[in-house]
Amino acid sequence: MTLGVxxxxxxxxxxxxxxxxxxxxxxxxxxxxTRVLSxxxxxxxxxxxxxxxxxxxxxxxATTIAKGVVDQNVLTIGVVFAGLxxxxxxxxxxxxxxxxxxxxxxxxxxxxxxxVAADGWHVLVTSGLRKIGVxxxxxxxxxxxxxxxLTLVIMWTFHRYTHVERLNRGFRRGQLVSAAAFSLGHGANxxxxxxxxxxAVLIASHHVAPTAGVPLWVVLAAHxxxxxxxxxxxxxxxxxxxxxxxxxxxIGGVAAETAAAATLFFTSSAGIPVSTTHTITxxxxxxxxxxxxxAVRWGVASQVVWAWVLTIPxxxxxxxxxSIIVRAVA
Amino acid sequence: xxxxxxxxFFVLAAIVCLxxxxxxxxxxxxxxxxxxxTYLVLAAASALDAWSRHRS
Numbered sequence: 001m002t003l004g005v006x007x008x009x010x011x012x013x014x015x016x017x018x019x020x021x022x023x024x025x026x027x028x029x030x031x032x033x034t035r036v037l038s039x040x041x042x043x044x045x046x047x048x049x050x051x052x053x054x055x056x057x058x059x060x061x062a063t064t065i066a067k068g069v070v071d072q073n074v075l076t077i078g079v080v081f082a083g084l085x086x087x088x089x090x091x092x093x094x095x096x097x098x099x100x101x102x103x104x105x106x107x108x109x110x111x112x113x114x115x116v117a118a119d120g121w122h123v124l125v126t127s128g129l130r131k132i133g134v135x136x137x138x139x140x141x142x143x144x145x146x147x148x149x150l151t152l153v154i155m156w157t158f159h160r161y162t163h164v165e166r167l168n169r170g171f172r173r174g175q176l177v178s179a180a181a182f183s184l185g186h187g188a189n190x191x192x193x194x195x196x197x198x199x200a201v202l203i204a205s206h207h208v209a210p211t212a213g214v215p216l217w218v219v220l221a222a223h224x225x226x227x228x229x230x231x232x233x234x235x236x237x238x239x240x241x242x243x244x245x246x247x248x249x250x251i252g253g254v255a256a257e258t259a260a261a262a263t264l265f266f267t268s269s270a271g272i273p274v275s276t277t278h279t280i281t282x283x284x285x286x287x288x289x290x291x292x293x294x295a296v297r298w299g300v301a302s303q304v305v306w307a308w309v310l311t312i313p314x315x316x317x318x319x320x321x322x323s324i325i326v327r328a329v330a
Numbered sequence: 331x332x333x334x335x336x337x338x339f340f341v342l343a344a345i346v347c348l349x350x351x352x353x354x355x356x357x358x359x360x361x362x363x364x365x366x367x368t369y370l371v372l373a374a375a376s377a378l379d380a381w382s383r384h385r386s
Contacts, residue, residue: 127355134354138362141343145368270358289336 004077005205009198011084013225016194018091019103020050020229023190026260026280027183027230030253036172036179043231045176046183051227053187059214060271061189065196066203068128069108070115072210075200078326079114084197086110086319090311102275102311107193108132109315116316117323132273139263139274140282146259147286154251155290171250178257183230185264186276191222193273198222252287259283337380340373 027046031037037045066072087110091103108129115123161167195214198221202208208215248256260276260283267274347366354362 130353131355131358134350134358134362137346137350138365141347141369142361142365144343145365145372148372149368272358289339 001207002205004081005201005207008077008081008084008201009221011081011088012194012197012201013221015084015088015091015103015107015197016191016222016225017229018088018095019190019194020047020226021232022091022095022103022229023186023276024230026276027179027186029280030248030256030284031175031179033248034172034175034250034253036175036250036253042179045179046186047227047231049180049183050187050191050230051223053184053191054219054223056184057188057192057265057268059192059195059219061192061268061273062195062199062214064128064131064271064273065107065111065193066199068125068131069111070125071119071123072200072203074115074119074123075111075204076118077201077204078330079118079323080111080197080201080204082114082117082323082326083107083111083319085322086113086315086317089318089322090315093314094311102277104190104193104273104275105132105136105311106315107197108273109312110319111197112312113316113319114323117320118327135267135272135274136278139267140278140285142263143256143260143279143282144286144289146262147256147283148290150255150259151252151287151290154255168250171254174254175250175257178254178261181261182257182264182276182280185261185268187223187226188268189264189274190276191219191226192268194222194225195219196273248284248287252284256280256283256287259286337373337376340369340376344369344373 024043024046027050028037028039028042031042031045032039036042084107087103087106090106090110112124112129158167195218198218199208199212199214202215202218203210203212257280260280263279263283264274264276344366347362347369350362351359351366
């Protein structure tokens with residue numbers, strides 16, 4: 001394996017680590033904001049299930065990222081490196097400003113920008129980008145609807161229950177399960193994006209055949225990196241996700257995480273790379289909307305939407321410039 | 331009848347989903363369709379809820 005390949009794989013794993021770090025909030029925001037677990041315990045819990053996801057889910061999302069965003073022939077080591085640098089730079093920038101953006105779309109925008117800079121617009125795979133684009137919008141809407149329906153079902157089921165304290169205690173425990181399920185979904189969908197990038201590099205450098213699946217060591221390395229990232233996760237975004245969008249009770253936390261986890265399980269199985277951030281944000285809004293629309297702080301929610309809109313063009317632009325620099329240096 | 335903002339919100343969400351149907355890949359079109367129908371049902375339920383509250 002050449003030094004270039006090793007460096008790009010390490011940068012990809014670095015991106016995965018930053019992804020876990022950045023998205024840790026998604027897995028644990030509700031558990032922390034409802035005080036079910038201490039922040040330290042919550043990150044350990046989420047990191048474990050991030051890692052365990054490799055035992056359950058396949059690698060369909062990895063294949064979509066490796067073969068469904070840009071033409072495989074244009075994916076050289078330099079292009080992948082530039083794409084990753086753009087995505088990481090964008091992630092860190094939004095992390096600094098405390099915005100829950102999408103690492104996944106930063107990656108897609110980054111790879112697309114670097115590839116277009118290398119060989120023009122024709123390298124984009126429109127069918128793959130269309131699939132990703134449709135689910136940028138659909139995943140938060142699915143999360144929202146499912147969370148709202150789940151909340152209503154729970155409320156309807158327990159509306160005559162008088163032991164409110166006991167009920168809350170039960171749902172606090174239930175949140176451990178729903179947070180674990182969401183962390184599994186997060187690990188499955190997000191770790192696979194890095195696997196896809198590493199697979200693309202291995203194919204480009206002829207270390208594996210173009211028709212080959214993801215090697216086991218890549219799967220394990222990607223899950224380890226995202227798990228470690230979550231373990232050291234940041235707290236700026238926890239605040240935005242857990243309390244600024246809407247105030248959550250344990251029942252709402254269970255509904256939001258279960259709805260988001262169900263969405264992620266479906267999309268991961270179908271090979272659709274979606275944003276875990278979009279999904280859980282939609283689900284939290286869905287829980288808030290069961291009370292009334294004014295229970296959702298739309299100012300913060302719209303800030304989040306703006307970050308979504310800017311993610312792909314932002315990462316695209318940074319990677320485009322990085323790709324030109326990499327080629328000039330090389 | 332008092333206008334329910336939630337019903338309007340759900341109708342808008344359903345319209346967005348319906349607009350995505352022709353754009354989506356054929357294998358995933360059903361997801362957009364099912365989500366649109368779900369939002370229409372939620373919109374109808376919200377409107378009925380607002381109407382019954384207004385009457386009482």
